[in-house]
Amino acid sequence: MGALYLSGGGDSDQTLAIDREFAGELTGGKSLLYLPMAMNPDDISYDACYKWIKSVFAPWGVQDITMWVDLGGKTLDDLKRYSAVYIGGGNTFSLMHNILQSDFHIHLSAFKEEGGMIYGGSAGAIVMGSNIATCIHMDDNDVQLKTRDGLSFLNDFSIWCHYEEENEPLIHQFIQAYRKPIIALSEETGLKIQSGKMEVLGTKPAHFFDRNLMKRVFEPGRSI
Template sequence: MGALYLSGGGDREQTLAIDREFAGELAGGKSLLYLPMAMDPGDISYEACYEWIKSVFVPLGVQDITMWVDFKGKTMEDLKRYSAVYIGGGNTFSLMHTILQSDFHVHLSAFKEEGGMIYGGSAGAIVMGSHIATCIHMDDNDVQLKTRDGLGFLNDFSIWCHYEEENDPLIHQFIQAYRKPVIALSEETGLKIQSGKMEILGTKPAHTFDRNQMKRVIEPGRCI
């Protein structure tokens, strides 16, 4: 079973502590696959996305970085050539639509089960949870995605990214509507899931909300 890394979003300075730990797992020349499909190339080009991912991880020692901009013709054998997958931010609905349309979620799940590492940032983190309606306050569903189910890689938890305390009423509304517990990650907060353990990374605490909307603060280095 591979490790799953999530971050609440933010710039490379805000995610540095999370990125450094992830990059440490790629020591020895291991390869990274970057998937920027949550991003609208009309807003930011994929070429610019690739320059960004290199600016994040090359200084941390990750030299072998490949980018895919679609899943056409991609198989599990193609995916297994890489040690880790990084799924970037953008529009959560668009990302989930692209994943489901291509059945890439099947390959991604198998990749994780076979020991591959996955890093999800912002939208890439939200799709890892049980329910993606945690994004509706910031993302438009222009792709008309009907399902709100996520990949379910964190048992029943859903992920709330770019968390600020004023989001609490919206989180309460989400829990009332969908009866899902929430892990809220700020832009300097991350999460590592491995062997059933969920550890908080980064420089700021995570916040969890159970189905009764009870809120807990969990400091970096602690486990949920």
């Protein structure tokens, strides 16, 4: 099973330690696949997105990056041409809509099961959890997505990105409404999940909230 990397969002300075760890795991001489479709191209063009991803990974020697802006018709064989998939931030509802309407979740899950690496940043991280309603305080559901189910790549955990302490009343409301535990990641925090073990990456701790609203804090470098 491949490694799953998550980051709480932020700029390239904030995610530097997470990006470096991920880049160091890229092997096999294959291209990195970048999926920017959480972004609205009317707000930020896909060309600008591509320039951004190149600037993030160029310092770590990752030069060969392919970008897809349409998931329609893509297959597992298409994914297996790449060393890893990076799913970027933006609107979580729009991203999940794109994934579901193309059946891409089936291929992405199989890619991970067969050893492919996936990196989700912000919205890209939220969709990896069991419930994407952790984004409703910041994202509009303009696509009228009916489901709140995520990809459930972390068992029953949901992911809260851009975490700040003042978010905790909203986190409590979410847990009471959906009965899902949460992993909250600040903009300087990431996770690496592989072989049933989680490692906290970045420069700030990860915050775990169980169904009883109890919080545990895990510092960077800690394995769970």
